[in-house]
Amino acid sequence: MTQTDPTVTRERFAERPSSRYGPRRAHARRPKRRRRLRRTVLVLLAAAVVAAGGTYGWAETRLRRDVDLGAYGDRPPPGEGTNYLIVGSDSRDGLSEDDVKDLHAGGGGGRRTDSMMLLHTGANGATMVSLPRDSWVTLPGRLDTTTGKIKRPERDKLNAAFSYGGPELLAHTVERNTGLRVDHYAEIGFAGFVNIVDAVGGVRMCLDRDIKDEKSGADLREGCHTLDGRQALAYVRQRHQEREGDLGRSKNQQKLLSTLAHQAARPDTLFDPTRIGPAAQAGLDTLIVDEDMSLRDLSRMFRAVQSVSGGHGRRLNVPVSGIGVPTSKGNVLKWDPEKAPRLFADLRHDRPPAA
Structure with a gap:
């Protein structure tokens, strides 16, 4: 496949109107070329091939393919489209004691889920569904590693699945409660999230009110700001000032993730080696993915998240009754x-969700 010359690509960007609301004629003349260019640069970002100065083979070896999605068996049949389970964990790997204190990341050991999103891609575009960690679900039967006994299925919070059985039990629990087959899994910890935000120069967010939360360390003013990694992490972790609690927090996480993906795909980030190189390396070094995840799959996931931010996809929460x-x-x-089963049925059959 012929490689795109970055110089030529920059010239193409320069030919476009400076504003997204520029003359409609100019936009209409080049729709195909713009789509091809967008696909090309997003693949470059996710794969870290050209911009990061590496090779495809090098980038492939950086992925930590630690998760066996079939570990528990008894999986739903494949549906139409592709489902990604995207998880933010409170893993403190890569953080010093000072980092843990500065990021308000203390409390508890091990590794727990801090956010969970189900991303569906298919013929009708991308749909991102937040799965609040306090969701009341059925945990499948499993081996209790502390006692060696088999535990029967039980009701518990969704994030308990990760605590009891890691990514494998979490994915199995999501499949059991949604009827959707999880095709791919991607997880990033605190350090990776902070490093990626900082590497791309921060993320621009507009807040409709002041946010101050002692537990997460959030101290943000109403208005538009460029959040650094520490501020962004505090923003997505806080929930005590959200009227909808964990549900409001999930909406914040969706908004920031899609905005970050959209910002990372901008020309001034993609073609600046001082930004995209560290961002790509930070992402690849801190991601934990499933055994079958390839860089091509990862780039598709990234493009889908970016499309949601660009208005070409849907951001939803699981419909709740309490x-x-x-x-x-x-x-x-x-x-x-x-409503929740109806939403998951729509995704399974790759229909535009009604909710």
Whole structure:
């Protein structure tokens, strides 16, 4: 395949109107060329081939393919389209003690989920669905590694699945409760998230109110700001000032992730080696993916997330029927028994979701 010359590509960008609301004639003349160019540069970003000064083979070896999605068996049949489970964990790998303190990342050991999103791609574009970590779901039967005994299926919060059985049990739990087959898994920890945001020069976010949260360290003013990695992490982790609690936090996470993907795909980031090189390396070094994930799959996932930010996809939350419902496991969020299954059925058959 012929490689795109970055110089020629920059000239093509320069030929476009400076504003997205420029003359319609200029936009109409080059729709195909713009689509081809967009696909090319996004693949370059995700694969870190040209811009990062490496090779495809090098980038392939950087992926940590640690997750066996078929570990528990009894999986739903493949549906139409592709489903990615995107997870932000509170892993502190790569953080010093000072980093942990500065990022307000202390508390608890091990590795737990901090955010979960289901990304579906297919003939009708991309749909990103947040799965709040306090969702009240059924955990499948499993081996209790602490006692060596088989545990029966039980009701618990969704993020408990990761605590009990890591990515494999989490993916199996998502499949069990949605009926969707998880085709690919991607996880990034605190350090990786902060490094990527900083490497691309921060992420531009507009806030409709002041946000101050002692637990996450968020201290942000109303208005538009470029958040650095530490501020962005605090923003997506805070939920105590959200009227909808965990659901509001999920919406913030969707918004920031899609905005970050859109910003990383801008020409001034893609073709600046001082930005895209470190960003690509930070992403590849801190990602944990499933055994079958390739760089091509990763680039498709990135393009889908970027398309959601660009207005060519959908951002949804699982329809709920109760927020803050008290249970033996604390307050939980209950999915709507009619609307949630309908949403997952639409995704399974690659139909535009009604919700």
